[in-house]
Amino acid sequence: MGCCMSRKKKNNGVAKSKLSNPSIKNEGTEFPLSEILAPSRLQQNSSGNEDDSLSLSTVLSCRSTSCPIKPNGGIGDQYKKPLLLMGMSTQDQEEKQKVGQEDAIYSPPQPPESFPYYITAPIENLHKKLYEDLFKLLTDEGLFFNSKKGRSHSPFEFKSPNELKNEIDFELGNAGVNHDALLEIVRGVVRFQPRPGHPFNMEQSLAGLEPYTCISGLISTCISSNDKYIVSNVLALLESEMIQAICKLVGYNGFGNGDGAIVNGSILANTYAMKMAVRRKFPLMKRKGLAGCKRPVVFVSTASVYIHRKCAIFQGLGTDSIIPVDIDEFGRMNVEDLEEKIKDCLSLKRDLIPCMVVGTAGTNIFRALDPLDKIANVCKRFELWFHVDGTWDGGALLFSETLRDKLIGLQRSDSFAWSQHFVLSCTCTCLVTPPRHKDKLAQFTNLGDDTGNAFMEPPLYDQEYDDARHNTLMSPERAEMLKFWLMWKAKGTNDLGRHVDYVYKNVAYCLEEMRKRGGFNRILDRFDGTNVCFVYVPTAYRGLVPNSEAYCEKVSKLTLQLARSLLVQGIVSLSYSEIPKKPTFLILSLHNSAVSRQDIQYVLDQIKHYGEKFGSVQ
Amino acid sequence: MGCCMSRKKKNNGVAKSKLSNPSIKNEGTEFPLSEILAPSRLQQNSSGNEDDSLSLSTVLSCRSTSCPIKPNGGIGDQYKKPLLLMGMSTQDQEEKQKVGQEDAIYSPPQPPESFPYYITAPIENLHKKLYEDLFKLLTDEGLFFNSKKGRSHSPFEFKSPNELKNEIDFELGNAGVNHDALLEIVRGVVRFQPRPGHPFNMEQSLAGLEPYTCISGLISTCISSNDKYIVSNVLALLESEMIQAICKLVGYNGFGNGDGAIVNGSILANTYAMKMAVRRKFPLMKRKGLAGCKRPVVFVSTASVYIHRKCAIFQGLGTDSIIPVDIDEFGRMNVEDLEEKIKDCLSLKRDLIPCMVVGTAGTNIFRALDPLDKIANVCKRFELWFHVDGTWDGGALLFSETLRDKLIGLQRSDSFAWSQHFVLSCTCTCLVTPPRHKDKLAQFTNLGDDTGNAFMEPPLYDQEYDDARHNTLMSPERAEMLKFWLMWKAKGTNDLGRHVDYVYKNVAYCLEEMRKRGGFNRILDRFDGTNVCFVYVPTAYRGLVPNSEAYCEKVSKLTLQLARSLLVQGIVSLSYSEIPKKPTFLILSLHNSAVSRQDIQYVLDQIKHYGEKFGSVQ
Known part of the structure; x- marks a missing residue:
């Protein structure tokens, strides 16, 4: 990597002469610097032919040579001092090298012979x-x-x-x-x-x-920086591309592009969505807070209530603001119950202001998919913000041609939190909104004129790509985003879809193998995702009435013993969980496409073997 | 790295027979599993001699062989199936290998010959x-x-x-x-x-x-996981060690250890502190939120108001809840003004509830250090939470024997947010509290019984090291923490202190070199940190009255031109900023110890050269 870039743009001389932006004067001392330094605006004004378009470096080398800063009054010679030049024409570079030996005062000093152990740069x-x-x-x-x-x-x-x-x-x-x-x-x-x-x-x-x-x-360790374009240029463009690609995949079509932000984890993504929703009903919230207001409320399925209660704590709503909605036998939100609970809040005049409904695309543990289209209808009727929480990974289905339809209704949402921690094994979390809400995130998070920030930075360049950094209260998580972008770039939407198809087939295979073996009792009759939740019931326990007290006690104990023994022996690491009125159960998470059918057989055989063994001695 | 661990503990057979915890019965079917799986409690009950102490694996292999799970009724043979064993005795291992060839059904299957491009594991x-x-x-x-x-x-x-x-x-x-x-x-x-x-x-x-x-x-890419001990064991212990080491360095002494959490960035760290402070005055906040309450208010110096307004938005307080306190000529909080503003809030009965004062250890831009000890006095008098915001890096001074005293009073704080993004070039952010507030973080963030979490996990092991994960609303940022821990481990407190001393000397050197050269006008008379804020005033401008309108206009324009030109030419990348009644100024951030005195000279020469050049043509 040389110090001067290979130039894609030809014919800089010609480009220079096409500098046609009327606000730039080639002579005189007064001109708006910000105009000169807004390259995308300049390019819009140029002919549009790529070879002829003006690059920033062209404009700037122009400024340094033929613009008002052009050497005059004897400063022309000083301009030729050797510098670490970048973005200059080949002619400039040659000139620089020619005079490099003449005057060493402006050459960067040589590094020291040795550095101490405490140094803050890699040596x-x-x-x-x-x-x-x-x-x-x-x-x-x-x-x-x-x-x-x-x-x-x-x-x-x-x-x-x-x-x-x-x-x-x-x-x-x-x-x-x-x-x-x-x-x-x-x-x-x-x-x-x-x-x-x-x-x-x-x-x-x-x-x-x-x-x-x-x-x-x-990679991100040697470039990591999370701030404005001028210190994070490449990552800022990656972020922009990724947000648009997700909006497109979701189906957020319309006039202009959607908006979004890369955030750190599901709690934050869902918190931002809740913020936007509450702010729609409480427009002064950013300045006045919630002190003295009525209580905003949010509706979430009981299967997802935990994470959204945390979001409510975060933003000062309190856990009481989260209204749990019943689920059906597959773990999905019951839309009739949702309607009743909204009406209840509205009719009782309990100082409650319904703000938002969260549809979960992949709940915790069971990975159930709420009926998004029906929820969208309810939200439309009651004028509530419709947020879809895909941070438990339902969003991965979007990549699959065959499974995408399971998310029908998602495209009608007001915001969508997406994480691929599970199905795609990628931890990046993103929140996107459709074009109709463009700038909603920024309106809430960007302090803008409210800041009282003593320190403002006048722009050095076109700030279009700094917009995204105003979409979060923290610095954008661009290093995180590199993970997702690089994966998507390498595999493309198609291969990500093939992965999703493969692991869903593995789930079906696993369930069939369990049925063949016997003794594996599922917790639900149907799973929407890649978590298979089950208990192993050894031969010795099969006389017990399923879900009776004795059954639950014995099977729960066996489940824990199995999880622990398989973990500590180093055979397989798996999860376990419990819900009321069922025994503690095991969870096989089958979202890794490196798992083969033989691997599934092996793991089921181990569970059966130890299940029978432990069951026979208790 | 073999599949079986090298064992530090000798004499497992003896240890087995010393299993003296009365709650564990060697015979019978009923025993509390959680007792068996709380290794640290077991070890407390053993003799205390390391060689004799019981390891978890000992207990478990004991359970698998001589405890109730001991093979009987003909299952003994099955136990000898070849497994991926870990944590077993040498005897067990030998046995395993001996029978390994006999019965292949329980051996893990061979991997496929090839894997597809969409695979979710590194191949x-x-x-x-x-x-x-x-x-x-x-x-x-x-x-x-x-x-x-x-x-x-x-x-x-x-x-x-x-x-x-x-x-x-x-x-x-x-x-x-x-x-x-x-x-x-x-x-x-x-x-x-x-x-x-x-x-x-x-x-x-x-x-x-x-x-x-x-x-x-x-490193963190191949191990990253941010949750409970059982999936993040090593990082959980690193986190615990680091929080204690910081508490010790701060001077949080007392009965027992301090507490803390690794969080993602300064906004979150300060938000958590604000949460704790507000909750002290509004104990029902977690459940009820702030709706219907009086307005909590927080006092911050005008130099730091920006970030804390963001925190206030985050937690539903609103920006009006942040009361700016005046600063002195060095950018530090004016404690008299603080007192007056607190009294004003209390006396006017404006439904305001003062909750917290933030002392900033290193403000944005100027890196000024507020008078922490005096602020502590005020907080004590008015019973307010005293938080120190060290996320702009004042905390690095703690490592230096010679500079540590600048933070006197910090040890009296109720919470301390620390980040070393600047002076140590390490992005990890941490929030710590003294021993007297042990569990304050968890009380606010942990939903505990309030959760309504349908999915509970019975413990598989002693949960002491899961405590920290309850200290944040999100998953703890343990991968971030690895950064800081590894740096501290490699360099030790001593070398980190040497680094701090070196860069502070560089600042003094830079100021002296500026004085020698002339034309470099500082923005403050004194800098508490490693940011040198100044303007270059070329010879042609020296007739102008400093800080007059004409001066500010000309010098501001030159500052921008310098910043841009030095950046785009690739000479030096530096920051710039502006405050009222002063020209836009340049900032040299000198916290990198790879910068030599010759480097500083070079950069100042470049600034002078271009400053004169641009100044002479405008």
Whole structure:
């Protein structure tokens, strides 16, 4: 990578002469700097032919040579001082090199011969070997678990906290450690953390390690910056592209583009949506807060109430503001109950202001899909904000040609929170809104004139791509976004869809294999997602009445024993959970496409084997 | 890394027989599982001799062999099936290997010969080469900018948005791209993003790229998980150690340990603090929210009001709840004005409830340090929560023996938000509270019994280390925390202190060099931090009355021109800002210890050179 860029644009000389923006005067001292530095506006004014369009560097090298800053009064010579030039014409570069030796005062100084250990920049001769060793350690031992060698590792060498403290030196003290010691510490970290790439990690938050997501963590370390375009230019454009691509996939069509933000996790994404919804009914909220107001309320299915209560705490609504709506036998919102509860809030005049309904596309645990189209109808009738929470991963279905229809109604929503932590094993979370709500996010989050920010920055360039940073109260999570963008870029919508199709087929296969084996009792009759929830009922327990007290007690105990034993022996890591009136149950999360049918058979055989074994002795 | 761990604990057979916890019965079917699986409690009951203490795996292998689960009724043979065993005794392992060939049904299946491109796990023969190529690309071109070669790059090849779209193919479509194309895309990302490791990146949010922070991004990609101990064991212990180390450094001494959480960015850290403070005066807030309440108010210096207004929006207080307090000529909070404003709120009975005062340890831009000890006195008198916002980096001073005293009074605070984004170039943000507020964070964030969470998980192990995850409303940011922990581990408190001392000396050196050169006018007479704020006044402007309208207009225009020209030419990337009644000014952020005195001279010479040049033609 040389210090001067390869130039796509030809014919800079011609472009210069086409500088036709009337606000730019080639002579004189007074001209609006911001106009000169708004390249996209300049380009709109140029002929539109790519080869002829003006680049920022063209304009700026123009400014430095033929604009008012053109050397005159004897400063022409000084202009030729050697500099680290960028974006200059080849002629400029040659000139720079020619005079490079003449006057060294403006050359950057040579780096010191050595740097101290406390340095805050990576130094080749200090750190490169450590980086190489760590990279080798990770690629040898931490990343690949699908080779024969990889499968000889267990998915998780589980240690209790006190055991682990004996294995890894966690303590932070006055003295640092050298690189050999650091390497050993990282070896321990890699060894004793669960290994998400391992196919037998079927725990819901561990299964799968998307390969492009994974490597983007390395890339973002050397570029990470989360702020305005001028310090995060590439990532700002990635973010913009990704938000538009999601809006398109959702079906948010209309005049102009949708809007959105990359945020850190599902709680924040859903909190922002709730903010927009409440603000529609309480327009002064940003300045006045909720003190002294009536209570805004939000309707959510009982299966999703937990996360939205957290959102309500976050924004000062309080958990009482979340009204749980009943679910049906498959875990989906009951729309009749929703209607009744909205009417109830409106009629009783309890100082409650209904603001929003959340439709969940993939609930926690059961991954149930609420009937989005019906909810959209209710929201339209009562003029409520319709938010879809896809952070438990229903959104992955959008990639699949065959499964996309399960989300019918999503395109009618006012906002959509999307995360692919589960089905695509990618942790990036995004909130998008349709074109009709363009700027809604920014209206709420951007302090704009309300700021009282003592420190304003006059623009150095066109600020179109700074808009997105006003869509969150924090810095945008652009490094996170690189994960998702890189995955999507590598695989394309088509391959992401093939992955989704594959893992849904695995679920069907697993359920069929359970049926064949016997003793595997599902918790629901039908699963909308990739979590299979079940208990194993060993032969010895089959005389018990299903879901009776004795049955629940015995099966629950067995479930825990199975989960623990399979984990600690390193056979398979899986989740378990409980709901009222059912025994504690196991969850196989089957969203990793590295899991084969043989793997599913193996895991079911292990569960059956230990289930029978533990069942026979209790 | 073999599949079985090297065992530190000797004499497992003896340990087994010492299983003396009275709640565990070696015979019979009824025993409390949770007792068996709380290893630290078990260990407390053992003799305390490390070699004799019971490990979780010992207990569990005991359970599998001589506890109720001991094979009987003919199941003994089945127990010998070959398994991926972990945490078993050597004897068990040998037995396992002996019978390994006998019965293959329980061996994990072989991986498929090939995997599809859409796979959600890193596969050695699919992805290893890409990873190696990317690693080489980054180490060759993206990380090291302190060698001679590195310095021939500019700190930032700035491109306008439209130019950049011609350089990098951002579009997401149906078809994916192959690894060669992906490598080229990443090459563009690395090339056109600003390079934070470059010593001439003196922009405030770009300067410095801490080497251990940087590499931890790679490590965390293959282990990242942010939840309970059972899926994030190593990181949970790191988090606990780091929070304690910070509490100790702050001086939060007392009975027991302090508490805290790793959070995502300064807005969240300060929001959590505000939540705790408001909740002290409004105990029902978590359930009832703020609807119908009086208005809580918070006092912040005018220099820091921006970020705390954002926090207020976040939690439904509204920006009106933030009361700005005047600052002195060095940018620090005026404590007399603070007292007056508190009294004013209390006396006027305007339905305002003072809740908290924020002392800022390092304000935005000027990095001023508020008089923390005096603020602590005021808070004590009026019974207000005293929060210190160190997210703009004042906290780094704690590492320095010589500079630590500048933070006197911090140890009296009720909460402290700490980030080292600037002075230590490490982005991890942490909120800590002293021992007297142990559990305050959790009380506010943990839904506990209020949850209505349908899905509860009975404990599989001692849950002490799950506490921290209840301290945030989101998942804890443990991958972030790895950055800070690894840096601290490598450098130790001592070297972190040396870094801080070095960069503060650089600031003094820079100010002295400015004085020698002339024309460099500081914005404040004294700087508490590593940002040097100044304007360059060229010879041609020196007749103007300082801070007159004409002066401000001319100097402001020159400042923008300098910032832009130095950036776009690739000489140095720096920040600029403005405040009322002063010209727009430049900011040199000198917190990167890779910057030498010669580098400072070079940058000042460049500023002077271009300042004179641009000044002479306007």
